[in-house]
Amino acid sequence: MAEILKIYTFPESVLRVEAEPVQEIDEDLQKLIENMGETMYDAPGIGLAANQIGVTKQLLIYDTAPRTNGRKMGVLINPEIVHGEGKIVHDEACLSVIDFSAEVTRFANVQVKGFDRNGRPVQLDAEGLLAVCLQHEIDHLKGVLFIDHISSLKRALYKKRLKKMLMKSQSSEPE
Ligand code: NI
Numbered sequence: 001m002a003e004i005l006k007i008y009t010f011p012e013s014v015l016r017v018e019a020e021p022v023q024e025i026d027e028d029l030q031k032l033i034e035n036m037g038e039t040m041y042d043a044p045g046i047g048l049a050a051n052q053i054g055v056t057k058q059l060l061i062y063d064t065a066p067r068t069n070g071r072k073m074g075v076l077i078n079p080e081i082v083h084g085e086g087k088i089v090h091d092e093a094c095l096s097v098i099d100f101s102a103e104v105t106r107f108a109n110v111q112v113k114g115f116d117r118n119g120r121p122v123q124l125d126a127e128g129l130l131a132v133c134l135q136h137e138i139d140h141l142k143g144v145l146f147i148d149h150i151s152s153l154k155r156a157l158y159k160k161r162l163k164k165m166l167m168k169s170q171s172s173e174p175e
Helices: 027-042 128-141 152-172
Strands: 047-049 059-062 076-085 088-094 097-108 111-116 121-127
Touching: 027 047, 027 059, 047 097, 047 128, 059 128, 076 121, 076 128, 088 128, 097 152, 111 128, 121 128
Parallel strands: none
Antiparallel strands: 047 059, 059 076, 076 111, 088 097, 111 121
16 A cells, blocks of 8 residues: 655755656656655645655656546656746745745746656646646756745745744644
8 A cells, every 4th residue: 555755845955955867667666656646645736756755866746637537647757848938927835845835937838758657758748737837846856946936035034934833843842
């Protein structure tokens, strides 16, 4: 049975590591993909990159479809944006950035290349929410978070608020 993994949150350093390309698609990787899926649907989220669960491999999963249609999990290994055009502004959030969302400007259309979970080459043309999601997740694999795309003032305000939240939760936890 798939298990729910711990999601690392900002400012944990693993989120800043550039992920290594996946060299081998084996049983361990399939298990990792299943566990990441369980974790993403449980959260719930529309995407999850391996860094977020502490594995610095170029692997991401996504499902931007309404959940009422069932699960349609996409998997991308060693993904790369080969083309981007247009502009979209979307209010983004992240399972690794607690209690925050902000508008981020990204490409409206992207072409992404990579491999599926069986190691077959895939090419994806994405627009709208899926384009946003893939750019966000591919950023994760480079050690980049959506808060890196907002103004330094907004980021500083969030960091200050987060510090307060973390201090509060620490002091309320029994020894
Ligand atoms: Ni994220």
